[in-house]
Amino acid sequence: MTARIMDDAGRVLAAPQSYADEAQLHTALAHLRAHAPVSWVDVEGYRPFWAITRHADVMDIERQNDLFTNDPRPILVVADLDEKLRADREAGIGLSTLIHMDDPHHRDMRKIGADWFRPKAMRALKSRCDELAKVYVDQMVQRGPELDFSQEIAVNYPLYxxxxxxGLPESDFPRMLKLTQELFGGDDTELQRGESSDAMIAVLLDFFAYFSALTASRRERPTEDLTSAIANATIDGQPLSDMDTASYYVIVASAGHDTTSAGIAGGLLELVRHPGELQRLKNDPGLMGTAVEEMIRCTTPVKEFMRTAHADTEVRGVPIAKGESVLLSYVSANRDEEVFSDPMRFDVGRDPNKHLSFGYGVHFCLGAALARMEMHSFFSELIPRINSIELAGEPELSATTFVGGIKHLPIRYSLT
Incomplete structure (x- = not known):
């Protein structure tokens, strides 16, 4: 039997605090890409997994969605929480979102929301994004000359x-924000509800309670919004279960704004750190499309997804046994020297830019077009109005192994 390839650098992928230390994280990932691109990671508190750090290997695994499945381990969480969540799903009472599913069920569920994120729908939303972008840039003017951009602007714009x-009432927005931060901030001492697995279960139960009531309301009185589309959807003539509807809302309501807020806050930080690129973008607004893609590449709000081998196979010549899990490191893939020229450089004109921040294949992010449009609208409004901008303190990143980014970004600025 071939000995497993193990490298201590792989431990960073199971250390939430590593994602709050960019220098440490990228040093470790560069080492793995060069010396152990398929590395066995066995860390206390987690079930072992293979770390996949090369862009080409991540894409190959994503393509083979019949061989590498999302079920039963779609993301990296501590072993005891993983067991509880899996048991709940098997009992039909646990979170089961698009990221937990495989085809054909995944394909059928994805269709329910797909029309709301197609180009026609995005064109209809464009004016709303532009309008809200102006609202929030105007707020920056009113609150200046200093603020925490992440907490005061970046989290709220995509949330709205x-x-x-x-179609949720504005009075419920703060509640959704708090629940989302607790959901994705379970490893961060500032954002988490509590340190135990039970605290995370409690967050999910709060989500379910809210959306179960919403489902009942929309089934009784349908409206012209995505919530009604989900509540009244059918598959093979049968309505979705309460758990399926609640799970659908959770992934849209939470990932639908938290990832974008991370991209916006991280994108602004890159512009502040690279004033030459900011000036380049001010001089040539036509670069906004490539600039947004570069922000998304550099921030990589979704750090990883996991897949489980459905049969014995191999990756880059390394045997992967049936039932073993692989962690797809999008952070690493997005800095792969084989794909990106000078990958640690922030370049608003980078083209091509084959980043994997939205995933690849059948699980490509449903809301990718919306995230891109929101960021394009916001920075198109903000950048022409910047007279000066600088850090007013040290940025802070969230501790996470799944979704996250800049949680505090103190800036000092002058806007027109």
């Missing part, structure tokens, strides 16, 4: 966009 799409 996605929850408006769902």
């Amino acid at each position: 966009v996605i929850l408006s799409l769902l």
